[in-house]
Amino acid sequence: MLLDCVIVGGGPAGLNAALVLGRARRNVLLFDNNKPRNAVTHESHGFLTRDGVKPEQFRRIAHEEIMKYPSVRMKQATVTDIRHHGGGFEITAQSGERAAARKLILATGLREEFPPIAGFTQFYGRSLFNCPYCDGWELRDRPLVVVSEGANLFHSAMLIYNWSRNLLLCTNGRAVLSFDQKQALERKGLLVIEQPIAAFEGTDGQLEKVRFQDGSAVARAGGFVTPHWIQAAPFGARLGCATSELGGFVTDAFGRTNVKGVYAAGDTSVVAPSQLVIAAAEGSRAAIGVNGDLSFEEYTY
CATH class of the missing domain: 3.50.50.60 (FAD/NAD(P)-binding domain)
Structure with missing residues (x-):
């Protein structure tokens, strides 16, 4: 037929x-x-x-x-x-x-396809997401991390700022932000870290901190990762x-x-x-x- x-x-x-x-x-x-x-x-x-x-x-x-x-x-x-x-x-x-x-x-x-960062899979869908329109409301006003290895990081930061003013922006070792973009983000009080991420850490699917390759860590309660x-x-x-x-x-x-x-x-x-x-x-x-x-x-x- x-x-x-x-x-x-x-x-x-x-x-x-x-x-x-x-x-x-x-x-x-x-x-x-x-x-x-x-x-x-x-x-x-x-x-x-x-x-x-x-x-x-x-x-x-x-x-x-x-x-x-x-x-x-x-x-x-x-x-x-x-x-x-x-x-x-x-x-x-x-x-x-x-x-x-x-x-x-x-x-x-x-x-x-997400960046191969240790610990990501245990938090994805529980405290780490990819779409702020889908999950931004649930993460509102929390200290969040935004990870992107692409040129859309600046756009993502401006967007997610609507749900939380406490943002850590990570390029995971990539140079994706211009000098002017970094200055604009810093004027908003946003923290930008460009070194590679070593791991996401936390318990029972709840993100607690982002650890970097130099051993330093920043406490976070959730966030968004661009695939x-x-x-x-x-x-x-x-x-x-x-x-x-x-x-x-x-x-x-x-x-x-x-x-x-x-x-x-x-x-x-x-x-x-x-x-x-x-x-x-x-x-x-x-x-x-x-x-x-x-x-x-x-x-x-």
Whole structure:
């Protein structure tokens, strides 16, 4: 059976795309490997009527709502290959199952690569985070550390200053701040340390101090670490989808990539800010693009 669309990725973007296409009476198969990037997240914020929702609760509600639409199927499986086939696409799962579709939505998201600092993993998702819009409120007015090895450190400092005025800014040994930027930060009373970080220290997931290579340490109660973002799956690159400077797929107003029939949604195309509500909206946008293009093709050919 030739499907109208296959969606690869079962996060908020893929799920919302499936919902919209189901309501449009499109035959859809969604592949989900059940390995969400937000597995360490306890709650998601910034989504009206769902502020504070637990990721597993969000997925359960989404699955229940999508299953009301009989033209949508969801398959827990890892996709291993996607190829152009007969004017559409052939998708192969690890189980050997194959599906053919006229359109393809990539909602596989991004993968975070953090600086290899000792102790980081025991605090990530508990007192160290990457998105102030997601977790800044919970860390408000605490002494925080902000770590970035990139040129966005200055921007991050200005942003996070809104939640806490007690900031330690770390470049982890990189020269990413200009002389003027350092002076501007110091005028705000912010501490800048450019030497490498030896370790994050604390107990039971609660950060207590940041230790540097010279043995010195600064007490902190939480903070934000900027990751390097890369595509979580290779399919878009293999199909020839163009990427932006930040690593996301370039799309138009309806999620279309430069490859005919391939759409991208969620973190796959919008690298930052990484929020539940934005990813879900991206899924809706791509689904509307798919349905509109299918309708046009069916009417004119």
